[in-house]
Amino acid sequence: MSEVKKETGTFAVKKGLAEMLKGGVIMDVVTPEQAKIAEEAGAVAVMALERVPSDIRAQGGVARMSDPEMISGIQQAVSIPVMAKARIGHIVEARVLEALEIDFIDESEVLTPADEAHHILKSEFKAPFVCGARNLGEALRRVGEGAAMIRTKGEAGTGDVVEAVRHIRQVNSDIQRVVSASPMELMAIAKELGAPYELVVQVKALGRLPVVNFAAGGIATPADAALMMVLGCDGVFVGSGIFKSDNPAKRAKAIVEAVAHYADAKLIAEVSKGLGEAMRGQSVAQMEDREKIAGRGW
Amino acid sequence: MQGAVREHRNMLHRLGVETVDVLNPQDLDGISGLILPGGESTTVGKLLIRYGLLTPIAEAGRAGLPIFGTCTGLILLAKHINHSRQPSLGLMNACVERNAFGRQLASFEADMPIPALGGKPFHTIFIRAPYIEKVGEEVTVLLRHEGKILFARQGNLLAAAFHPELTDDTRIHEYFLTAQTSR
Numbered sequence: 001m002s003e004v005k006k007e008t009g010t011f012a013v014k015k016g017l018a019e020m021l022k023g024g025v026i027m028d029v030v031t032p033e034q035a036k037i038a039e040e041a042g043a044v045a046v047m048a049l050e051r052v053p054s055d056i057r058a059q060g061g062v063a064r065m066s067d068p069e070m071i072s073g074i075q076q077a078v079s080i081p082v083m084a085k086a087r088i089g090h091i092v093e094a095r096v097l098e099a100l101e102i103d104f105i106d107e108s109e110v111l112t113p114a115d116e117a118h119h120i121l122k123s124e125f126k127a128p129f130v131c132g133a134r135n136l137g138e139a140l141r142r143v144g145e146g147a148a149m150i151r152t153k154g155e156a157g158t159g160d161v162v163e164a165v166r167h168i169r170q171v172n173s174d175i176q177r178v179v180s181a182s183p184m185e186l187m188a189i190a191k192e193l194g195a196p197y198e199l200v201v202q203v204k205a206l207g208r209l210p211v212v213n214f215a216a217g218g219i220a221t222p223a224d225a226a227l228m229m230v231l232g233c234d235g236v237f238v239g240s241g242i243f244k245s246d247n248p249a250k251r252a253k254a255i256v257e258a259v260a261h262y263a264d265a266k267l268i269a270e271v272s273k274g275l276g277e278a279m280r281g282q283s284v285a286q287m288e289d290r291e292k293i294a295g296r297g298w
Numbered sequence: 299m300q301g302a303v304r305e306h307r308n309m310l311h312r313l314g315v316e317t318v319d320v321l322n323p324q325d326l327d328g329i330s331g332l333i334l335p336g337g338e339s340t341t342v343g344k345l346l347i348r349y350g351l352l353t354p355i356a357e358a359g360r361a362g363l364p365i366f367g368t369c370t371g372l373i374l375l376a377k378h379i380n381h382s383r384q385p386s387l388g389l390m391n392a393c394v395e396r397n398a399f400g401r402q403l404a405s406f407e408a409d410m411p412i413p414a415l416g417g418k419p420f421h422t423i424f425i426r427a428p429y430i431e432k433v434g435e436e437v438t439v440l441l442r443h444e445g446k447i448l449f450a451r452q453g454n455l456l457a458a459a460f461h462p463e464l465t466d467d468t469r470i471h472e473y474f475l476t477a478q479t480s481r
Contacts (some may be wrong), residue, residue: 004443006406013405016425016464020336020369023300042345044300044338079382079397080338081426103402103426126403260300260345261321 009126014148017081017104017128018212021045021235025225025256026214028052028239032077034248041252045081045104047237048074053110053157054240054279063111065093068100075100083130088297089115098127104149105129109296110156119297122146132216134167134294136174136203137193143211144196150209152233153294154217157240159281161224163294164217168231171213178203217294220245220278222258222268229262246276299345301337301370305463309471323354331364331474334371336425336461339396342370343385356387364454365389366474372457373428380431390452391434398429398446412449414440415469422448422460429459451477
């Protein structure tokens, strides 16, 4: 059987890992200790980064890819997949993460964009990518570039779920429109959305995005996480919401359970008891547009 | 519970089989077979314990309930998991190596001949996959590649290190369905 030809880094293999994460929670961690707490709580993956979004927001400055030493430390600490962020359009940061054998790269608006016009051509990489989106057009542009997974952008580091809800509602309503359109209308819709035509055709056939779609940006409580699942997300990223709260281990575990059992309100009530204070947060409605990061990337 | 549930469900629906999602012990009532999908094995293991599913599934498996595990499911079926205290059902007499091929960059797809299925080779997709290192004599090896056991059966139990649910090929699911009725 030595003639068997193995292919690595294919789209099926990249998308396949995202499929395995469904129904799970991916947690932002800044140290190997936090990564272990996340794994122990039942996270399906961790996102290794230097500062969680709420600190990036508070401290300002340029946010870049994390120190490779820190990322390697986290990779050694856990057996679940490790993700890390590269700046939008920063091909070399992404290559560095790939060289570290990272399991998933997040081309993320949470970091300061390196290129205002171009996103990374993700199909050229062997490592899979996840990208943020606010609507179907943006999601399909990223898939067109090779993203194997999409997440809502939400408004990271705020603890306010309203933007994540807005984005998944928008994606859902765009999908509904594509599904109910006649084949003849699809090119006009593709033009309007700014999305590759072939992918719009795929969305109509599938009735959903061609890749896994997670929620991200502002999720702070088990109920927030379950809400995103009810709205049709395949899983949830929690950034600042866990390690900026009173009792990270307990909250992390509660969010994992709320996502796995999102339709079971009794259970969510039970796991939500006595979690201590959630991250304090910041209401998006009271923010200036220039403070928002979801507008980064297109 | 967590992982590629939808894909397995779609496969079974294509084959005309009714499905229920098993999230709590009472969901096991009245089922005639169980699939343990691929997912993150540490997560699924913890959820099985927290929701009191590990023991009832292990008992049902010992009593003859047909169980098919893919990837994470294969890990959960095994009696021995190397270098890990990961919870398992301890049903299949096999030693399993987790993340045995390495990180995601080593994940791969390939066409592999599986004689038990007949016909053309099966398109196998391996995602941070485990493999079975060795098995007891009651286990039938259905696919071995470079010394690694990737597909195996022990009576009512079937385990694959790869993901047939991510392909369009229903042969392995059909094999699971017919194997359980012809037992």
